[in-house]
Amino acid sequence: MGALRRHAPAVLAHLAVLALWAWATSWGGVPRFILPGPLETIRALGAPQIDWWRHVLITAAEAFGGFALAVGIGVMLAVLFTWFAPLRRALMPLLVTLNLIPKVALAPLFIVWLGYGLVPNIAITFVIAFFPIVITTARGLAEVEPELLDLVRTVRATRWQVFRKIQLPSSLPYLFSGMRVAAVLAIAGTIVGEFVGSEAGLGFVIMSAQGTLDTPVMVMSLILVTLVGVTLYGLVVALERLVVTEDARLR
Amino acid sequence: MRASAEPFLSLRGVSKTYRTGGRETVAVSDASFDLGDGEFLALVGPSGCGKSTLLKILAGLHPHDGGELRIGHAGFDPGRDIGVAFQAPLLLKWRRVLDNVMLPAEILGLPTKAARERARDLLALVGLEGNEDKYPYELSGGMQQRVSLARALVHDPKLVLLDEPFGALDALTRERMNLEIRRIWASSGKTVVLVTHGVQEAVFCATQVAVLTAGPARMADHFAVDLPEPRELAIRNTPEFGALARRVYDRLGIA
Ligand SMILES: Nc1ncnc2c1ncn2[C@@H]1O[C@H](COP(=O)(O)OP(=O)(O)OP(=O)(O)O)[C@@H](O)[C@H]1O
Numbered sequence: 463m464g465a466l467r468r469h470a471p472a473v474l475a476h477l478a479v480l481a482l483w484a485w486a487t488s489w490g491g492v493p494r495f496i497l498p499g500p501l502e503t504i505r506a507l508g509a510p511q512i513d514w515w516r517h518v519l520i521t522a523a524e525a526f527g528g529f530a531l532a533v534g535i536g537v538m539l540a541v542l543f544t545w546f547a548p549l550r551r552a553l554m555p556l557l558v559t560l561n562l563i564p565k566v567a568l569a570p571l572f573i574v575w576l577g578y579g580l581v582p583n584i585a586i587t588f589v590i591a592f593f594p595i596v597i598t599t600a601r602g603l604a605e606v607e608p609e610l611l612d613l614v615r616t617v618r619a620t621r622w623q624v625f626r627k628i629q630l631p632s633s634l635p636y637l638f639s640g641m642r643v644a645a646v647l648a649i650a651g652t653i654v655g656e657f658v659g660s661e662a663g664l665g666f667v668i669m670s671a672q673g674t675l676d677t678p679v680m681v682m683s684l685i686l687v688t689l690v691g692v693t694l695y696g697l698v699v700a701l702e703r704l705v706v707t708e709d710a711r712l713r
Numbered sequence: 714m715r716a717s718a719e720p721f722l723s724l725r726g727v728s729k730t731y732r733t734g735g736r737e738t739v740a741v742s743d744a745s746f747d748l749g750d751g752e753f754l755a756l757v758g759p760s761g762c763g764k765s766t767l768l769k770i771l772a773g774l775h776p777h778d779g780g781e782l783r784i785g786h787a788g789f790d791p792g793r794d795i796g797v798a799f800q801a802p803l804l805l806k807w808r809r810v811l812d813n814v815m816l817p818a819e820i821l822g823l824p825t826k827a828a829r830e831r832a833r834d835l836l837a838l839v840g841l842e843g844n845e846d847k848y849p850y851e852l853s854g855g856m857q858q859r860v861s862l863a864r865a866l867v868h869d870p871k872l873v874l875l876d877e878p879f880g881a882l883d884a885l886t887r888e889r890m891n892l893e894i895r896r897i898w899a900s901s902g903k904t905v906v907l908v909t910h911g912v913q914e915a916v917f918c919a920t921q922v923a924v925l926t927a928g929p930a931r932m933a934d935h936f937a938v939d940l941p942e943p944r945e946l947a948i949r950n951t952p953e954f955g956a957l958a959r960r961v962y963d964r965l966g967i968a
């Protein structure tokens with residue numbers, strides 16, 4: 463009951479957008495080649511020439527795969543940074559510089575290097591999602607109260623114990639805030655990859671439908687991409703709820 | 714019984730100078746005193762007089778660069794016989810109260826079952842029975858400070874070092890904690906060093922008081938507090954207590 467009341471405004475806002483959409487495309491007079499109505503968009507799911515499931519799964523695989531890779535490698539690198547300060551001093555500024563490259567502009571190169579298919583799209587997703595993860599996690603690992611370190615040093619804590627019992631758990635809120643940002647970026651990376659060169663995935667569907675001005679298919683693809691993104695983001699938030707105590711979460 | 718003949722803690726001309734960026738700060742100079750087994754020493758003085766520095770020297774966190782320091786008797790292991798608590802509770806947010814208390818025991822690799830038992834007992838001792846499974850954010854500041862006190866004791870250290878553990882508490886809670894720390898000290902027989910800038914707190918809690926002053930850093934006084942045991946807060950209204958407190962104020966140059 464409490465939860466229902468708390469979430470009611472958000473649910474209403476979502477429904478209001480749907481209603482506005484329905485109204486604009488019917489009485490509002492927005493022509494269908496600009497924006498199809500909700501019913502017509504749903505009807506696009508029946509288009510015989512499109513295997514929707516396959517495209518959704520491919521996009522999801524690319525987004526989730528690139529994201530998982532970014533988390534794995536990002537966390538590993540952040541940990542190495544805290545263990546080997548010279549490595550951090552050498553690589554952290556480099557990462558900041560590399561982060562300034564507009565990652566989407568790398569997509570064509572990746573396709574040249576890696577060919578068509580899942581691999582280049584996972585690579586683009588990875589590159590775009592990777593930076594927020596390393597940067598936030600490295601910061602989280604570094605931010606430990608010096609007095610707390612003093613305290614455990616009086617009982618001769620090893621470096622590994624400090625890492626396991628203090629640094630790692632205290633960096634989790636940072637890691638998750640990085641992951642929330644990265645989840646949003648990951649979907650964008652995947653779709654850009656599919657735009658640039660791909661024979662499958664929702665980005666590919668959007669590009670092909672553009673050729674025939676099939677707006678219902680385009681809008682449907684957009685909705686499905688969003689749902690893939692919502693799922694990824696939702697998983698991150700759910701995992702965070704599970705492992706990070708409420709008051710430690712970063713907002 | 715040769716061991717009990719010599720003091721638990723003995724400092725002779727201990728000093729410490731910090732060197733940072735070409736500047737030198739004399740934080741502690743010529744600290745000399747003895748402390749017997751099971752005594753309660755208060756280090757009192759104004760901000761910046763080197764109380765924390767001296768405590769960190771005792772904890773083995775900073776090397777001292779002059780004088781002689783001897784801690785404990787034969788068999789004293791500074792890596793497991795010292796417990797510390799600081800002004801901030803420094804609890805791990807993601808650990809429940811009981812697991813926070815367990816931290817030093819875990820690091821030392823003490824047998825888990827016995828240590829948990831002990832952690833429970835200590836939480837009861839500091840008046841937190843029934844809060845074992847709460848998270849730190851569910852506790853008040855005073856309760857958090859008690860947890861950090863229990864944590865300082867969980868590995869049964871012989872020497873307990875407390876750096877203004879009540880500094881952040883309101884006056885009432887602080888008085889209650891003074892009584893509590895005395896009760897714990899009296900029942901445990903541990904040697905305690907308490908850093909504070911509260912003169913009343915120092916005289917009330919301790920069996921010995923060392924007065925430190927800043928600019929230049931030095932130990933201005935060291936005396937025994939011969940007040941009856943057990944002490945109650947009302948003792949602060951006695952002439953004996955007043956005289957000792959005045960002595961500290963005198964040494965600190967506060968008329
Ligand atoms: N790590 C450090 N590096 C350099 N100087 C330091 C360091 N720690 C303390 N000092 C200096 O040493 C002097 C004593 O500091 P200390 O922290 O021991 O004082 P304190 O008596 O504990 O003060 P307070 O009551 O404010 O906690 C101060 O002048 C301080 O600036």
Ligand SMILES: [Mg+2]
Nearest residue numbers: 764765766876
């Ligand atoms: Mg201090």
